[in-house]
Amino acid sequence: MFVKRKKNRSGTISVVVAEKISGRYSELTTIGIAQDEEETEKYVKEGREWMERERQRRHPRLDLFGEERAKCEAELLTAEQMLSCISNITIDGADLILDRVFDNVGFNRIEDGIFRKLVKARLSYPASKAATVEYLKNHFDEDVSLSKIYRYLDKLSDSQHRTVQDISVEHTRKILGGSIGVLFYDVTTLYFEADYEDDLRKAGFSKEGRHKNPQIILGLLVSIDGYPLAYCIHEGNKYEGHTMLPVVTDFVRKYNLDNFIVVADSGLMNNDNIAELEANGYKYIIGAKIKNESKIVKEWILGQPKRDCQMAEYDKGNGQRLLVGYTEKRARKDSHNREKGIRRLEKTYNRGTLTKDNINKRGYNKFLEMEGDVKVTINYDKLKADAEWDGLKGYLTNTDIPVEEIYTAYHNLWHVEKAFRIAKSKIEIRPMFHFTRKRIEAHVCICFVALKVYKELERLLKLSAINMSVDKVLALAQTIVTIQLTLPQNKTTLTKTMLMKRHQRIAPLFSDEFWGTH
Structure with missing residues (x-):
């Protein structure tokens, strides 16, 4: 078959479809009579389409994949309809994990939505309050204004401090088998990006080298394994040795502790503090200032053989034991x-x-x-x-526990140091940009709860053999999204958290079964 143009006597052109059979031409159909070249081309195109239909009529093709093609087309249609129903997508993987940990500790007793949001934001996106507002809006479409957050910080009362401390202590007792046992205390300094001082923010000795910036002193009390128990805030120029006893005494009385040991660094201790510890009947293990001892004791210390990882003991009387150890590394x-x-x-x-x-x-x-x-x-x-003093380290105690346990207990002070590192580097507790005592106290309270949530997640990861750090888990979780679909005919909304192949290592954290057993 072919398309043929025939000139007529009238000057028009007939477009026909013809074919040659046994040497003879036969016209099959006339497509149309054109008046000009443009119309001719139009009829030629229609003639070719007619030929294709005629070929299919004469020689129908067997469609072996027609059913499969229909299914594919139906599948595409379904997918397009589903995508058109998506009403929201939130990047909330880290948020979902932190919500469960927050509740697991017991902080859900505080029925306060803003408090929960601010705590989670310190862990997933630590930033200024203004940046936090943008984060909540961009990631969760939650419109929490900056002025609302500031008003909230202004009214966050001391009762909130006491409540979060009670919850933290109750949970820590539970995971430690009912007894806290050892109290570790240390302090750090938190500086402000400001040039002037007030009653709380004062220039002093800065552990961060910010001696010109006003600062506050933060004291932290933690248990074994570094679970936060209590905190206190003091003026930036206060002698850090005067910060420990008030918080320890208040803690011991409030929670009726009767069998515990206080562990602290030598920088927090002087003779008056030691005397007060003993006057209260507290057991303690503290770093000893061996270079400040009496001449007799110093001669005894330097006279001991220096053997790596060996301890010598000196009885100071009245139940006090001075232990001195030497290590080649030190x-x-x-x-x-x-x-x-x-x-x-x-x-x-x-x-x-x-x-x-x-x-x-x-x-x-x-x-x-x-x-x-x-x-x-x-x-x-x-x-x-x-x-001559290289490698020597002293420990002063009024306990009767073995030397090895004293050494281990004192060197667990690194848990407090780690807690401060987490607070400063992960939660970004400083620098502070608040200027009133109320807001400073509220900011520290939020960071304290964030630290507790961080430590609890760390414990759960270890317990469930998820061999990843908290930071890596939260970073990976921040690539997980939840899709929300609104179905107009059913008048209902469906949500689905999308866990991809790369998320399988942390998939248990999104299972109700996991949280039901931890």
Whole structure:
């Protein structure tokens, strides 16, 4: 078959479909009579379409995949209809996990939606309150205004502090088998991006090197394994040694502790504090300031053989035991730090910039002394004497527990240090941008709860053999979305949390069965 153009006597063109059979041409049909070239092309195109239909009529093709093709088309139609029903998509994987942990600890007793949101935001998106508002809006379509958050912080009362502490202690007792046993206490400083001071925010010795910035002192009481129990806030210029006893005493009385040991670093202790601990009948393990001991005790300490990881014990009377241990690792570290500090002093000395003001007890300046009225020199005899103490560490206790347990208990203080690191690096408790006491206290309260939630999630991951850190779990969970579909005919809404192949490692955290057994 082919399309044929025939010129007529009238000047028109007939477009026909013809075919040749046994050497003879036969016209099958006339498509149309065209008046011009444009119309001719139109009829030619129609003629080709007619030929294709005729071929299919004469030689019908067997469609082996017609049923499958129909199913595919139906499937595509269903998918398009489903996609058109999607009414919302939220990136809420981390939020769903933190909600379950928050409830697991017991903080759901605080029926306060804003409090819950602020705590979760500190863990999944730690930022300023203004940035938190944007985060809640962009990720969850929750319109919480900044002014509403500030008003909330202003009214967050001391009762909230007491409530979150009660919940934290109750939960910690439960996971530790009913007894807290050991109380670890330490402090850190939290600075403000501000230039002026007030009754609370004051410049002082900063553990972060921000000596010019106003700051506050945060004291933290934790249990074994670093579960937070209580906290306290003090003026930035307060002596940190005066912060421990009030919070410990208040905690012990409130929760009726009768068999416990207080563990603290030597920097928090002086003779008055030790005397008060004993006056209250508290058992303690504290870092000993062995260089400040009496001449007799110091001679005894330096006279002990230095064997790696060996402890010697000295009876100070009245139930006090002084334990002194030596490690080669500590000795190398002490030597390295001293040499580094002295090299720095020598550079300053060679430049001639050492003055009388440099002579103090800070760091390695203790090795400086005056020669005459104006010249400052480095006392190398003091350096040599100081080297005799390399590798030595002392512990003071009034307990009767074995030496190994004392060593282990004291070195569990790293749990407090870790808690501070989490609070500063993960929860970003500082720097603070609040300026009133109410808002500062509310911010610290929120961060304390976030720390407790972080530690509980860490415990659950370890317990369930999910070999990932909290940070990695939350980062992975932040790639999980929940899809919401609104079905107009059924007048109902369906939600589905989408766990992909890469999420299988944390899939148990999205199972009701997991939370029912932990």
